[in-house]
Amino acid sequence: MPHEVDQSFLALPLRALADAALARARALGAAHADFRFERVRSAAWRLRDAKPAGSSDTTDLGYAVRVVHGGTWGFASGVDLTMDAAAKVAGQAVAMAKLSAQVIKAAGSDERVELADEPVHAEKTWISSYDIDPFSVPDEEKSGLLADWSSRLLAADGVNHVDASLLTVHENKFYADTAGTVTTQQRVRLHPQLTAVAVDESSGEFDSMRTIAPPVGRGWEYLMGTGWDWESELGRIPELLAEKMRAPSVEAGVYDLVVDPSNLWLTIHESIGHATELDRALGYEAAYAGTSFATFDQLGKLRYGSELMNVTGDRTAEHGLATIGYDDEGVAGQSWDLVKDGTLVGYQLDRRIAKLTGFERSNGCAYADSPGHVPVQRMANVSLQPDPAGMSTEDLIGSVDRGIYVVGDRSWSIDMQRYNFQFTGQRFFRIENGRITGQLRDVAYQATTTDFWGSMAAVGGPGTYVLGGAFNCGKAQPGQVAAVSHGCPSALFKGVNILNTTQEAGR
Amino acid sequence: MSARTNKPHEVVERALELSRADGCVVIADEQSTANLRWAGNALTTNGVTRGRTLTVIATVDGRAGTASGVVSRAAVTADELEPLVRAAEAAARGAGPAEDAQPLVTGVAESPDFTDAPAETSSAVFADFAPALGESFARARAGGRELYGFANHELVSSYLGTSTGLRLRHDQPNGTLELNAKSPDRKRSAWAGRSTRDFKDVDPASLDAELAVRLGWAERRVELPAGRYETLLPPTAVADLLIYQMWSAAARDAAEGRTVFSKPGGGTRLGEKLTELPLTLRSDPNEPGLESAPFVLTHSSGDTASVFDNGLPLAATDWVREGELAHLSTTRHSAGLTGLPVAPTIDNLILDGGADRSLEEMVASTERGLLLTCLWYIREVDPATLLLTGLTRDGVYLVENGQVTGEVNNFRFNESPVDLLGRAVEAGRTEKTLPREWSDWFTRAAMPALRIPDFNMSSVSQGV
Numbered sequence: 001m002p003h004e005v006d007q008s009f010l011a012l013p014l015r016a017l018a019d020a021a022l023a024r025a026r027a028l029g030a031a032h033a034d035f036r037f038e039r040v041r042s043a044a045w046r047l048r049d050a051k052p053a054g055s056s057d058t059t060d061l062g063y064a065v066r067v068v069h070g071g072t073w074g075f076a077s078g079v080d081l082t083m084d085a086a087a088k089v090a091g092q093a094v095a096m097a098k099l100s101a102q103v104i105k106a107a108g109s110d111e112r113v114e115l116a117d118e119p120v121h122a123e124k125t126w127i128s129s130y131d132i133d134p135f136s137v138p139d140e141e142k143s144g145l146l147a148d149w150s151s152r153l154l155a156a157d158g159v160n161h162v163d164a165s166l167l168t169v170h171e172n173k174f175y176a177d178t179a180g181t182v183t184t185q186q187r188v189r190l191h192p193q194l195t196a197v198a199v200d201e202s203s204g205e206f207d208s209m210r211t212i213a214p215p216v217g218r219g220w221e222y223l224m225g226t227g228w229d230w231e232s233e234l235g236r237i238p239e240l241l242a243e244k245m246r247a248p249s250v251e252a253g254v255y256d257l258v259v260d261p262s263n264l265w266l267t268i269h270e271s272i273g274h275a276t277e278l279d280r281a282l283g284y285e286a287a288y289a290g291t292s293f294a295t296f297d298q299l300g301k302l303r304y305g306s307e308l309m310n311v312t313g314d315r316t317a318e319h320g321l322a323t324i325g326y327d328d329e330g331v332a333g334q335s336w337d338l339v340k341d342g343t344l345v346g347y348q349l350d351r352r353i354a355k356l357t358g359f360e361r362s363n364g365c366a367y368a369d370s371p372g373h374v375p376v377q378r379m380a381n382v383s384l385q386p387d388p389a390g391m392s393t394e395d396l397i398g399s400v401d402r403g404i405y406v407v408g409d410r411s412w413s414i415d416m417q418r419y420n421f422q423f424t425g426q427r428f429f430r431i432e433n434g435r436i437t438g439q440l441r442d443v444a445y446q447a448t449t450t451d452f453w454g455s456m457a458a459v460g461g462p463g464t465y466v467l468g469g470a471f472n473c474g475k476a477q478p479g480q481v482a483a484v485s486h487g488c489p490s491a492l493f494k495g496v497n498i499l500n501t502t503q504e505a506g507r
Numbered sequence: 508m509s510a511r512t513n514k515p516h517e518v519v520e521r522a523l524e525l526s527r528a529d530g531c532v533v534i535a536d537e538q539s540t541a542n543l544r545w546a547g548n549a550l551t552t553n554g555v556t557r558g559r560t561l562t563v564i565a566t567v568d569g570r571a572g573t574a575s576g577v578v579s580r581a582a583v584t585a586d587e588l589e590p591l592v593r594a595a596e597a598a599a600r601g602a603g604p605a606e607d608a609q610p611l612v613t614g615v616a617e618s619p620d621f622t623d624a625p626a627e628t629s630s631a632v633f634a635d636f637a638p639a640l641g642e643s644f645a646r647a648r649a650g651g652r653e654l655y656g657f658a659n660h661e662l663v664s665s666y667l668g669t670s671t672g673l674r675l676r677h678d679q680p681n682g683t684l685e686l687n688a689k690s691p692d693r694k695r696s697a698w699a700g701r702s703t704r705d706f707k708d709v710d711p712a713s714l715d716a717e718l719a720v721r722l723g724w725a726e727r728r729v730e731l732p733a734g735r736y737e738t739l740l741p742p743t744a745v746a747d748l749l750i751y752q753m754w755s756a757a758a759r760d761a762a763e764g765r766t767v768f769s770k771p772g773g774g775t776r777l778g779e780k781l782t783e784l785p786l787t788l789r790s791d792p793n794e795p796g797l798e799s800a801p802f803v804l805t806h807s808s809g810d811t812a813s814v815f816d817n818g819l820p821l822a823a824t825d826w827v828r829e830g831e832l833a834h835l836s837t838t839r840h841s842a843g844l845t846g847l848p849v850a851p852t853i854d855n856l857i858l859d860g861g862a863d864r865s866l867e868e869m870v871a872s873t874e875r876g877l878l879l880t881c882l883w884y885i886r887e888v889d890p891a892t893l894l895l896t897g898l899t900r901d902g903v904y905l906v907e908n909g910q911v912t913g914e915v916n917n918f919r920f921n922e923s924p925v926d927l928l929g930r931a932v933e934a935g936r937t938e939k940t941l942p943r944e945w946s947d948w949f950t951r952a953a954m955p956a957l958r959i960p961d962f963n964m965s966s967v968s969q970g971v
Contacts, residue, residue, distance in 0.1 A: 053809070054807050076555050076556065079558060104641070107641045139597075140601045204764070204891075205891070206890075283546050286546055287687035287698075373554075411896065416898070416971075417971060422966075444888060446965070477657040478542055501894055501921070506926060
């Protein structure tokens with residue numbers, strides 16, 4: 001269903017504030033200035049055992065001015081919706097650039113900020129793909145649906161508690177710069193999640209089973225069954241949880257893994273998505289999120305994984321959480337290769353990093369999560385491509401003699417250069433002679449990124465492909481969060497190290 | 508509100524006047540920040556920001572109970588005030604009875620500065636620091652070091668008013684400095700962090716000098732395999748682990764049997780000895796240098812917070828007293844459910860009761876062990892044991908015969924803070940520290956170093 005940009009957003013003094021800010025920045029000598037007005041409405045509902053346990057409905061609204069002045073960045077933001085205030089914020093941005101210049105001078109540096117060229121996109125509007133704006137749905141309906149689903153789970157044998165949550169976001173963004181690009185955009189996204197908990201009071205053991213439905217760039221229709229079969233998933237959870245409670249603890253060792261897209265998206269996010277951010281590889285995140293083993297000198301050379309590995313960066317995927325028309329530097333959304341036939345061939349870029357490293361154009365990866373934050377180089381939808389002739393998940397499992405089928409994400413951690421990682425999951429199924437023979441508990445897999453992707457022995461077909469993702473990717477200082485999707489098929493990895501987490505805990 | 512309209516306390520009063528709900532809580536937050544970020548001895552980004560958010564919590568009584576609706580909006584204008592109040596009331600009517608419903612708090616004396624203008628920060632907070640930082644860049648470049656880092660200062664003035672007559676205000680300054688030094692080939696890395704209220708007590712030159720020493724330690728490289736090692740955890744690492752423990756200490760979850768603090772057979776582990784060392788883990792809103800809001804100030808309900816408790820005075824609380832689990836966090840509602848005392852979370856954390864030895868003195872008495880700098884990417888692996896995984900970062904040093912003799916490769920660890928407290932054989936002098944992993948959310952901590960005889964380094968990390 002086609003939508004229009006919210007009239008209440010368009011009614012704000014977007015252009016007047018932009019004109020005032022950009023004119024002031026120009027008058028103060030800025031070589032470049034951009035103005036961004038954002039309204040981000042985020043609402044969350046939590047239910048505990050089918051009862052309301054907290055809700056919030058937060059609207060962030062304001063604007064930001066970023067300048068390049070004297071070869072340095074300056075950034076400021078404000079909330080007062082007057083032209084005088086916007087001009088003042090532009091002046092503060094220039095003042096920050098001048099403060100930076102003082103530091104740079106004291107340091108004896110000659111570094112200057114320059115931006116890669118981008119065609120001017122004048123008067124463009126872009127709206128993400130969704131049917132029903134979740135904010136048009138009455139709150140009673142939302143909490144009622146979550147309560148109904150929770151009650152159904154609670155009624156099942158062996159389910160002691162149910163936690164339910166729903167996050168919804170409606171994001172409007174207006175951008176204008178001194179080159180003449182003016183864009184207005186609107187995005188919608190949501191993330192429902194239910195977790196069933198079983199407690200064996202006598203032994204003190206407990207465990208949980210969570211839905212694996214991913215967060216999506218869709219509307220309320222997602223909870224009505226468009227894009228996910230909720231009936232099927234909710235129906236299976238009590239049985240899966242009961243089986244998990246009875247499951248044997250895994251024997252630590254080396255196994256072949258069939259990794260479901262519901263788990264593999266997160267491994268992609270951590271070991272490929274962040275590792276191919278060029279700002280990281282160059283050291284701009286070094287003190288915080290870290291750098292990357294995929295350094296710039298290895299572009300076109302680094303053997304990232306097996307020849308079956310083809311990974312794209314994509315700002316255009318329908319329903320993707322990082323899908324946009326134009327980024328926060330006025331760059332149009334694009335799709336490109338990051339890893340081709342197992343070799344590193346691309347990076348994620350913003351305009352400054354593109355210029356610095358000799359790329360002709362940014363691929364549109366600048367994003368700020370709020371009007372109070374500066375755009376930083378941010379992850380596109382980074383996705384592993386399926387094998388057009390690839391197997392089904394069942395056939396991948398059928399090809400394994402002794403292994404584990406990993407479903408759903410849970411715990412994740414990776415080092416600051418993206419080498420060493422450890423992941424857990426929601427469901428681990430033992431594979432014996434090509435057949436699933438029950439669940440296992442206490443499983444974590446641990447590997448080095450290139451070893452892991454080098455061990456990928458088969459990639460599933462298009463029928464196994466799922467667009468997973470997260471709302472809460474953290475990066476930068478001050479910290480920012482972004483939503484991002486990762487598509488992938490099921491895939492087979494040979495000889496992966498499996499830990500027993502109770503043994504790791506010294507039990 | 509725009510500059511032409513009302514002051515924060517007046518906005519609070521006006522919103523309360525507009526309320527038609529049975530109860531109403533209004534929080535006006537005025538936020539200002541200033542930050543500098545740098546990489547490779549050069550500034551990368553910077554910023555000054557102003558933010559203004561108004562949160563209205565409406566409570567509506569019904570036959571089945573009291574419901575709450577929480578709506579927050581930034582940059583509310585005078586015309587938008589009434590729609591915001593109505594939106595909160597509509598949200599309450601649509602939410603159904605809130606499980607955590609309690610009578611709104613009463614009887615707390617008004618803050619004397621409730622009607623004062625909000626506190627503000629600006630780039631002026633860096634007036635002395637910024638030039639000193641630039642000089643540090645020059646000194647580092649000359650010394651063969653690259654500096655990376657971030658300096659952030661934030662001031663939030665919160666005004667809380669309720670329909671039951673509370674008028675409270677809290678100003679929270681929050682400053683952090685993180686400095687990371689690397690060798691130009693980036694094969695050696697060292698880190699230091701500080702929390703500060705005003706940047707008057709941080710000196711980038713002395714921190715750079717401290718890091719230069721550490722980079723010097725790293726000139727001798729020792730490769731060690733995964734395994735269990737005697738390990739000295741510095742205060743920042745102890746803080747990061749115990750903050751996670753604190754976040755996992757909800758009384759209701761424990762009573763329901765689903766945390767590390769649940770007792771097999773039912774109930775909680777309150778009263779259980781967690782460590783033989785005489786350690787006390789505590790929070791106190793009036794802790795000198797670590798002051799935080801002295802009353803509950805929450806914008807949404809959760810497992811350890813309730814919007815109905817807004818304004819409730821906070822008192823010093825021992826979570827672990829002399830080694831024994833003394834309190835789990837509760838709201839008034841979860842205290843009633845569990846039969847435990849009311850113990851809301853407080854925005855600082857202190858571990859004390861150790862010996863008076865400095866980390867340097869603990870190194871000097873180490874025959875062979877590892878000295879960590881900090882931990883990173885800490886995530887929960889198993890809630891039953893509170894097993895956490897994460898990595899060492901920016902310097903793991905080999906200590907032999909009381910001396911640092913080289914730098915060791917990084918490791919991934921798998922450990923539970925609860926188990927670590929039980930296995931710690933020595934705690935040093937408590938000092939103010941910046942928790943590195945959680946500094947986006949939690950900055951006010953004071954911790955000792957801990958000696959762990961058998962810290963589980965699960966695998967080697969190639970990352971530097």
